[in-house]
Amino acid sequence: MKKNLLGRLYKDGETVIKQGEVGDCLYVIQEGKVEVYNELGDQEVKIAELGNKEFFGEMGLFEKDVRSCTVRAVGDAKILTIDKRNFYKTIQKDPTLAYRLLEKMSFRLREANKKVF
């Protein structure tokens, strides 16, 4: 892992967010990969793998609910946190900041629909 990257370094297998915990930050992968798991009882089902520039934790920005998935680093990953307050303050001034977020959420919804139907 290159030392010049921004964010926090997560080691291989380290948990970034844990299903069921309270959280209100958005995460953007600066470099590396993460795997997203859904915990069903004692079992874990891998639902996605995310890489450079992709984000996760967006539900925490809009809902007051607990995290719906667990996210773990695959290999070393450098991940930047985006504060909820900063995000809302900025988006209030510049709503176009949400375009990419909406685009990605729409894509994820489409993918989920494909799996269901």
Add this chain to the structure above:
Amino acid sequence: MKLTTEHSTNNMELQDGSHIAVIGGGPAGSFFSYFALDFAQRFGLDIHLDIIEAKDFNKIGPAGCNHCGGIVSESLIQMLSAEGIVLPSNVIRRGIESYTLHLEQGTHVIETPLKEQRIAAMFRGFGPLGSSDSELLSFDNHLLDLCQKMGANIIIDRVTEAKRTEDGIILRTKNNQEKKYDLVVGAVGLNPNTLNLFKSISPKFESPGTTKTYICEFEMPGEVIDEYFGNSMHVFLLNLPHIKFGALIPKGNYVTLVLLGSEISKDIVENFMNSKAVKDCFPPDLDLNKVTTCHCFPKVNIRGARSAYADRVILIGDSASSKLYKNGIGAAYMTGKAAAKTVIFNGVSKKDFNKYYQPVCRELNLDNALGKFIFMVTSVIQKSSYLKSSMLKTVNKEQRRMGQNRRMSAVLWDTFTGSAPYKDVFFRCLHPAFLASLGGSMVQVLFNKNSTK
């Protein structure tokens, strides 16, 4: 003389086939281009965009440099990441995770709340004289590459003449190229010659007010920089005349010195470098003259331009309004994006710019007025050892305790890194808890002083 653009329209809205010229390929020009092309794509508008830049940012030393401290603030890093613009490791020369405050009374490290590297130290060009690592990239070049990927056409040339016609602006370049555009965007920084060019197509335009600053690069082995500077930006608030703020920023094998104040001269720089607090930062046996690779006295924007727009013409970034002393790249992002939104979603008339773009410049200018007040107060603190000791005591107390309510640390962090608007900093200073904490420290310092006597 052949006009290469076939499309032209009297309409003050961009249409399919409209041509935009962006003069200047620095961050303001690139942010405008990136967002204009992005919004146009989302909006279903087919535009052609040329970025005309005379400099080659791949060149080493002053030839490829845009003379800047080279910091991307915490808030801008977060916004860019949310936009999908992630700076790669070969652009970031060091991730900054703390700042070290140096006063005559002592030194204190203030860390980011989440202990993350959230500030990027980079070079606008390839790097100072002597740079040799071919793997590294210039920040400005990286942004230009992103624009090119979005569909911008990069032209290496210098605009020498601008002429208004009934339905567009004709630009002529040094290489004798001539083309008519539906919109001309000025992102020329504070270059007086190019700014004058805009007076011919926007007669009411008045250039921004400026002052001279100082930037210098010291070359040292990476491990020496790790040991003496770490991933920390070193900030100096010393009682020295003419200097409002000094900073040493570690970047790869270099440390950048930035001095801000009023008309910084060679003598003022020498005075700063000879102060004990600054000397103590460097290895004791190091001859700084021998490791100085390049230095410059660039101008910074300290007063916004007037009438930075007209029909089909708009100026952005330093050429219009910037943030006082700090986060110029953040201001380039704000003005560049605001201009891009206006031209794509609203129009390119003076009226459109006045309604949708001017408020962003006005907000920056108003914020700078508060910034001037904050720096005036900082100058008073700089001269008083009693106030500086009280401030340091407050910071010490805050850093020892857990939790988010580190008000003085946060105020200093945002003042020195430019992460938050000056308005936020100002109102946070008026918070009763902030005043009570500082007041408590002032009483303690006074009491200790009297006890010592």
